[in-house]
Each structure stands twice: as C-alpha cells, then as structure tokens.
Amino acid sequence: MSSKNQLSLKNTTKEKLNPSLYEKAEKILQLKEETRVNSDKKYSLLEMQEICHDLEVHEIELEMQNEELIHTYQELDNSNKRYFDFYNLAPVGYLTLSEEGLILEANLTSSTLLGISTQILIQKPVSHFILQEDQDIYYLYNKSFSDQTKQPSCELRMLHSDGTSFWVQLESSTQNSDGIVLHRLIISPINERKKAQEELRIAAIAFKSQNGMAITDADGIIERINPAFTALTGYSEEEAATLANQLGEKIFESMQKPFFLKTRDYYAQMSIGVTLLNSDDTVEDLFKHADIALYQAKNSGRNTLRFFDPTMQATLDLHSALEAELREALSKNQFRLYYQPQVDELHRVGGVEALIRWLHPERGLISPDDFIPLAEESDLILPIGLWVLQSACEQLKIWKNNPHTAQLNVAVNVSSRQFRQPDFVAQIQQVLQNCGVNPSLLKLELTESLVLENVEETIQKMAAIQHLGVNFSMDDFGTGFSSLSYLAQLPLNQLKIDKSFVNKIFEHRDNEMIARTIIAMGIGLGMNVIAEGVETIAQQKFLEASGCLFYQGYLFSRPLPIEELEVYLQQN
Ligand code: C2E
Ligand code: MG
Ligand code: MG
Numbered sequence: 001m002s003s004k005n006q007l008s009l010k011n012t013t014k015e016k017l018n019p020s021l022y023e024k025a026e027k028i029l030q031l032k033e034e035t036r037v038n039s040d041k042k043y044s045l046l047e048m049q050e051i052c053h054d055l056e057v058h059e060i061e062l063e064m065q066n067e068e069l070i071h072t073y074q075e076l077d078n079s080n081k082r083y084f085d086f087y088n089l090a091p092v093g094y095l096t097l098s099e100e101g102l103i104l105e106a107n108l109t110s111s112t113l114l115g116i117s118t119q120i121l122i123q124k125p126v127s128h129f130i131l132q133e134d135q136d137i138y139y140l141y142n143k144s145f146s147d148q149t150k151q152p153s154c155e156l157r158m159l160h161s162d163g164t165s166f167w168v169q170l171e172s173s174t175q176n177s178d179g180i181v182l183h184r185l186i187i188s189p190i191n192e193r194k195k196a197q198e199e200l201r202i203a204a205i206a207f208k209s210q211n212g213m214a215i216t217d218a219d220g221i222i223e224r225i226n227p228a229f230t231a232l233t234g235y236s237e238e239e240a241a242t243l244a245n246q247l248g249e250k251i252f253e254s255m256q257k258p259f260f261l262k263t264r265d266y267y268a269q270m271s272i273g274v275t276l277l278n279s280d281d282t283v284e285d286l287f288k289h290a291d292i293a294l295y296q297a298k299n300s301g302r303n304t305l306r307f308f309d310p311t312m313q314a315t316l317d318l319h320s321a322l323e324a325e326l327r328e329a330l331s332k333n334q335f336r337l338y339y340q341p342q343v344d345e346l347h348r349v350g351g352v353e354a355l356i357r358w359l360h361p362e363r364g365l366i367s368p369d370d371f372i373p374l375a376e377e378s379d380l381i382l383p384i385g386l387w388v389l390q391s392a393c394e395q396l397k398i399w400k401n402n403p404h405t406a407q408l409n410v411a412v413n414v415s416s417r418q419f420r421q422p423d424f425v426a427q428i429q430q431v432l433q434n435c436g437v438n439p440s441l442l443k444l445e446l447t448e449s450l451v452l453e454n455v456e457e458t459i460q461k462m463a464a465i466q467h468l469g470v471n472f473s474m475d476d477f478g479t480g481f482s483s484l485s486y487l488a489q490l491p492l493n494q495l496k497i498d499k500s501f502v503n504k505i506f507e508h509r510d511n512e513m514i515a516r517t518i519i520a521m522g523i524g525l526g527m528n529v530i531a532e533g534v535e536t537i538a539q540q541k542f543l544e545a546s547g548c549l550f551y552q553g554y555l556f557s558r559p560l561p562i563e564e565l566e567v568y569l570q571q572n
Contacts, residue, residue: 021059025051093168093187101125101142101183110187113168115161126185131157131165141170155190167194196283237276241307244274248305255303271297275308323378326358326371330383334359337391338559341568342411342530342552345544349572351409351443353552354392355559356384376415385418386427393435393442395562400437405569411443411473416450425464432468439469445496446472448480455486466491473530478518488525495522497548499533505542512542519547 025048087094093110095103106121114121114129130138134156141154157165171186235243251272258265273294277286289308297306329335336359339352358366375381392410399405418424432439444465451458451474462472473494474482478501497518501511515531522529531543534553543551557568 021052021055024055028055091188093185095121095126095185095187097126097183097185099181099183101127104182113160113166113187113189114158129158131159133157138170141172145172145174155194158187167191196277196281240276241274244307245305248272248274252303252305269302271302272305273297273308274305319374322371322374323380325360326375326380329358329360330380330387334361335384335387336365336561337388337395338561339395339410339565340552340559341557341565341572342550343556343572344551345549347556347572349408349569350550351411351441352565353411353413353445353559354388354395355413356388372415376417379417381415381417382421385415386431388412389428389431390435393431393437396437396441397435407441408569409441409443409471411445413445413475414450416447416453419446419450419458419461420453425461425468428465428470429468432470440471443471443473443494445475447475448477448482451486451490452481455489459489459491462491476532478514484521487521492525492527494550495527495529496552497529497531497543499531499553502531502533502539502543502553503535505539515543515548516546519543523547 028051029048088108090107090109093113094105094107095110096105098104103121103124103126106118108118111118111121127135127138137154137156141151141156144151153169153171155167155169158168159165167190169188169190171188173184173186175182175184252270255268255270258267260266271294273290273292273296275286275289275293281289293306293308296309297304300306336357338355338357340355341349342351342353343349356368356372358368358371360366372381372384375384389412392412396408396410399408421427428442432442446458446462466472471493472491473496474487474490474492475496476498477495478498495518497515501515501518504511505515506512519529528550529548530550530552531539531548532552534540534543534551534555536555539553540551540555560568
C-alpha cells in the first residue's frame with residue numbers, strides 16, 4: 001500500500017469513522033501488509049469500513065464483558081463480607097478441628113463464649129475448654145462418630161477464661177477436603193434453658209411433695225398419684241398439647257372409678273389446667289398460667305381440661321385492677337345498702353332484704369353481681385360482709401325507736417367465706433350487742449351451696465347462731481342439690497323460692513310443679529316460704545293459692561335507698 005493511497009483514504013473517511021478505531025484499523029492493515037509478501041493488492045474504502053465495523057462490535061462486546069466482570073467481583077466481595085459476618089457473628093460458636101482435635105479456625109462467637117482471642121485458640125486442643133467433670137461426655141460423643149453410631153448432639157459444660165462454666169449443646173460435622181478430614185464443631189449456648197429446666201425440676205418436686213394424694217381405690221389398693229403437677233419437656237408445642245390432652249383423658253378415666261374411703265365409695269370430679277411453656281417464661285409465669293387454666297377448667301364444669309388462654313389473662317388483669325378499686329371502696333365509704341321490702345298476702349311489709357350497691361365515683365351504681373363474686377374470690381368479702389352486717393344492724397337500731405318500724409326485720413346475705421370464718425358466731429354476737437337490737441329481727445340468708453360445703457360444720461354453727469336468737473332463710477332455693485334429709489336437719493326458719501322458678505312459673509309446667517313442691521316441702525318442715533322475683537299479680541296469686549304467703553319482687557317494690565324506703569313504708 002502506497003503512502004499516497006493511504007493518505008487519500010484517510011482524507012475521505014476520517015469524519016465517518018471513529019478516530020481511535022481508524023488508527024487500530026490502520027495498524028491491522030499494516031500488520032496484514034507485512035505478512036503479504038509479494039502482494040501489491042490495494043485496500044478499498046469498503047474493506048476498511050468493514051474492518052472498522054467489526055472492530056467496533058468487538059470493542060462493545062469487550063466493554064460489556066468487562067462490566068460483567070466488575071459486577072461479579074463486587075458480588076463476590078459482598079458475599080465474602082456476608083459470609084464473614086455470618087460466620088463470625090453467628091449466635092453459635094464454630095470451631096474447625098483437625099483430626100486430632102486441635103483448633104484450626106474459630107469464629108468470633110466461640111472466642112467470646114470462651115473469653116479467649118481467636119489467635120490464641122488456634123492449635124489448642126478443644127478438650128482444654130471442656131469442664132473436667134464433662135470430659136467423658138465429650139469423649140463418648142466423639143467416639144460415636146468413629147464407631148458410626150453418630151449421636152446428633154451432646155450437652156456439656158465449657159469453661160470461660162474467667163473460671164466460670166456454662167452449658168452448651170455441641171453438634172459436629174465432618175468434611176473431607178483433599179483427603180484431609182476436618183471436624184466442624186457447632187457450640188450453642190443453652191445456659192438459660194438449663195437454668196429454667198432446673199428451676200422447673202425443683203418446683204415440680206416441691207409441688208409434688210405438697211400435692212401428692214394418697215388414695216385408696218375401690219379394690220383397696222393404695223395408689224399414690226400426682227395428677228396435680230406433671231411437666232412434659234422436650235416436645236414441640238403441638239406434640240406437647242396433644243400429649244397433655246391424652247394424659248388428661250387418662251387421668252379423667254382413672255378417676256371415674258369410685259374411691260373407697262373408710263366405709264364407703266366416693267366419686268371424685270376433677271379439673272385440669274394446662275399451660276405450654278415458652279422459652280422466655282419464668283417459673284412464676286408457669287404456675288400463674290397453669291392456675292388460670294385450672295380456674296377456667298373449673299368454671300367450665302366438671303371433668304374438663306383447659307389450656308391457658310392469654311385472653312383469660314387480660315380478663316384477670318382487669319379483675320385485679322377491679323380488686324384494687326374494691327379495696328379502696330371500703331376505705332372511701334363507697335358502698336351503699338339498698339332495701340327491698342318483703343310483704344305478706346295482704347301486702348303488709350314485714351321486713352326488708354339488705355342488698356349492697358357500689359357507688360363508684362366514675363361508673364355510678366354497680367350491681368352486686370358485678371363485684372360480689374370477685375370479692376368472694378379474695379378475702380375482701382370478709383370486711384365487706386361485716387360492713388353490711390353492721391350497717392343493717394344500725395338500721396334496726398334506728399327503727400327500734402319508731403313504733404311503725406320497730407317490728408321490721410332485716411335479711412342479710414352471707415357468703416360462704418364469711419360464714420366459714422372461725423369467729424363468725426362471735427362477730428354476729430358482737431355486732432348485735434354493739435347495736436343493742438333484738439336478734440330475732442336479724443335474718444341471715446344462706447345458699448344451698450354454702451350449706452352443702454360442709455353440712456356437719458354448718459349445722460353446728462347455725463345452731464350456735466340460732467341460739468343467739470337470729471333467724472335463717474335458705475336463699476335461691478331450688479337451684480342447688482339439697483336433699484330432703486339435709487334440709488330437715490338444718491335449723492332454718494324460711495325457704496326462699498328462687499326467682500328463676502317464680503319468673504317462669506307459667507312458661508313451663510315443670511316450674512309450676514317445682515314451686516308447688518317447694519312450698520309444700522317448706523310448710524311440711526315447719527318453715528315459712530317466701531318467693532323472690534315476684535313481678536306479676538298472676539304469679540303472686542298462683543303462689544298464694546299454693547300456700548306461699550310471703551313475697552319479694554318488683555311487683556311490690558325494687559330495692560330502694562333508705563330515704564325512698566322510708567317514703568314507701570309511710571305509704572304502705
Ligand atoms: P339475692 O340475695 O338472691 O337477691 C335477690 C336479687 O334479685 C337482688 O339482686 C334483687 O334486686 C333481685 N330482684 C328482686 N326482685 C326482683 C324481681 O322482681 N325480678 C328480678 N328479675 N329480680 C329481682 P341484686 O340486688 O342485684 O343482688 C344480686 C345478688 O347479689 C343477691 O342475690 C345476692 O346473692 C348478692 N348480694 C347482694 N347483696 C349482698 C351482700 O350484702 N352480701 C353478699 N354476700 N351478697 C350480696
Ligand atoms: Mg338474698
Ligand atoms: Mg335470691
């Protein structure tokens with residue numbers, strides 16, 4: 001190629017072609033020319049353009065490849081950093097061991113766990129860091145790998161450089177890299193779990209020794225069962241729940257057989273509360289939750305098993321807030337006594353029932369159904385019950401001086417807990433004495449369930465109170481399970497037919513029949529019979545025709561505050 005030709009080529013194409021590519025193309029042509037011995041072939045502009053185009057495409061390809069490479073490098077770098085973080089900052093310790101058990105590599109977590117820098121760990125035998133007492137465990141665990149039995153993991157205590165020991169779970173895997181066998185040891189700290197297990201074990205033992213029951217079954221074989229506390233550990237949540245349920249079924253089944261005690265068979269009923277332990281639960285939480293579940297089981301009827309339900313917890317939290325307020329209510333004098341008249345068939349008022357109300361500063365008047373059951377669960381019912389008794393007797397004292405009211409009697413509701421107090425008789429005596437009122441004007445209302453809790457003790461106590469001159473009425477009669485033989489033994493003056501029968505007397509023939517039977521039974525046993533919840537004339541007429549001559553209910557009056565009662569008394 002002549003220089004003249006070259007020049008003319010340059011001049012005609014320079015603007016059209018990329019200058020750097022043009023120079024490269026020139027160099028390529030020069031090389032080609034040098035290899036072109038004895039050739040005088042000239043290159044056309046077209047040939048030149050084609051080569052430039054090829055080069056251009058090639059250049060773009062190279063650039064793309066280059067970019068890809070840079071990207072791959074960055075990825076690799078990131079992944080390296082990630083791996084480094086995962087490896088070093090993992091929640092578990094990683095140790096790479098030689099076949100002889102020397103540490104070849106350690107992550108930061110293992111160095112933190114052991115309290116020794118990674119550099120110092122290298123080349124040390126791992127057994128150096130295992131507590132003397134637990135060396136055998138490690139030895140056997142290691143051995144399980146060589147004799148092919150491969151235990152999945154073991155638990156032992158390792159040593160910190162400060163001399164303390166801590167529980168870990170060890171898992172290991174082997175890697176064969178280029179004919180060299182390496183062991184990877186994974187160290188999971190389990191101190192918290194171990195501590196909780198130990199607390200649980202101690203608590204379970206304590207609980208068992210408190211609640212173990214000696215029971216003689218129908219065949220007279222002494223069995224010692226511990227249904228009160230059983231802990232299942234090492235199961236998934238679902239497995240544990242299923243197992244607990246099955247265990248509960250078995251316990252219920254075993255309790256269905258009668259127990260032979262002294263001379264007769266007894267049938268037991270039971271309730272079971274179950275809670276599943278979370279890793280962050282304390283032993284106190286565990287007992288609290290089991291108690292709540294048990295409480296729920298008891299409320300759901302006999303022979304039931306209930307799991308702890310967190311919404312129940314919320315209800316109970318509300319309860320404890322209410323309980324605190326209730327405590328305050330006493331000292332802040334927020335309770336009021338309302339009085340509901342009790343009348344005879346001629347609508348003459350013979351007495352009143354004292355019914356408590358809570359005058360809450362924000363929520364207004366609260367019905368006893370909303371706080372008495374709660375007060376009964378705690379000891380709060382005791383001071384509240386005493387307050388009611390004192391207030392009722394003070395009212396009797398006021399009425400004593402007025403001939404129109406001097407003969408009125410007051411009925412006071414008594415809770416089981418209150419009645420069971422060892423000094424309940426003395427309390428009654430004291431209050432009567434302090435007020436100087438006629439004891440026969442005071443009537444205590446007991447429920448069937450109270451009486452049946454311990455019939456013998458109840459009869460004795462009732463007799464002592466009756467000896468003071470006080471009367472008794474059996475409240476809500478018909479809803480419980482009293483038998484005729486118990487009823488005859490109790491020193492009762494009155495039976496009070498429960499309002500649930502009275503209200504629905506004409507709805508169901510059964511109710512009519514029950515009301516008639518109660519009346520006949522009461523009269524037969526020499527008691528007077530009063531019906532509560534009388535709302536219609538028809539009800540009153542039916543009761544009267546059946547022999548019930550005393551009534552209490554909205555037909556006559558709602559429970560009234562004392563000022564309104566006094567107005568009512570003047571008008572009737
Ligand atoms: P109780 O002793 O059976 O009282 C009768 C309840 O029936 C009262 O409800 C009364 O207001 C209501 N009642 C009266 N007449 C009628 C009527 O015609 N129809 C209807 N549907 N209801 C009527 P109250 O006052 O809400 O008391 C509820 C329960 O709270 C009482 O039932 C009693 O068990 C308890 N209680 C009330 N005051 C005290 C107390 O001072 N101490 C204790 N331990 N318990 C109390
Ligand atoms: Mg009552
Ligand atoms: Mg009642």
